[in-house]
Amino acid sequence: MEELYPAIEPFRTGQLDVGDGHLVHWETSGNPDGKPVVVLHGGPGSGLTPLSRRHFDPSAYLIVQFDQRGSGRSTPSITEPEVDLSANTTWHLVADLELLREHLGIDRWQVFGGSWGATLALAYAETHPGRVSEIVLRGVFTARKSELDWIYRDGASRVYPDAWGDYLAPIPEAERDDPLAAYHRLAYHPDRGVREAAAIAWSAWEGAIVSLVPQPSYLQNYSRPGFALSFARIALHYFSHGAWLDDGQLIRDAAKLTGIPGVLVQGRYDVVCPPITAWELHQAWPGSELQLLNTAGHAVNDLGVLAGLRAATDRFR
Structure with missing residues (x-):
């Protein structure tokens, strides 16, 4: 963890009204007059984390973080089944980013983003390229059908058959040919107990791999009910709707x-x-740099990932 900068606290926080009844929680840390960077959390649904601001030299960067709609301290919460999700899509989040940028001047x-955060980063940057100075991505994901499958x-499932068995356990045998659809039904089931059990099993699958x-x-943290319910739902x-992207659109x-x-920091064994997604994005993005790490999977603390991210942010500061 020596590749991280020391822990810091935000110097300013707020709630931004982005419309549709949503208030987005945001915070800034580092140097108020520094180089701006926006950090996009994963999931979708995981919420911002204090660790993510430690990828940046706090004397050089103005670090912006926010909880995406339905996540973290943004409201309304998605934990109850009656919440209307019609105004919670990729393109709403892209619009929220622009509103936040303008709000902060x-x-x-x-x-900067990893996993789902990389998806959102690409969607935003391809929509508003003139507002982006650099891009740093980790564990590249673009929400294609092949990636979701x-x-x-x-x-x-063929790499982690033991954890896959636990993942399938809540799904009736007749629905196991399409686990994504089955879990979507279970996560929005009217019985809270069914919803929570499904959310924990869904989330634990990613924690295991x-x-x-x-x-x-990781397995313990992903299995916490308070985290799992929001994360899974x-x-x-998003994934049941293909993230509202044409298949392959971002590449x-x-x-x-x-x-x-742009720098893509990618574990070879993610x-x-x-890594095929990072490779194909690199081939389609002129001037991008791909770092394939032979010592890493998907986790940010796998060997070499933190160092690769810090080298990129230090170079761009």
């Missing part, structure tokens, strides 16, 4: 990023987001 900012239908060497702490909402449109410096 920032002209251009670096965009790999983790939730057939692929990762996220790091190159399985770490009990938002992720299933197809990567030429829009021409001229924006079972959650296999």
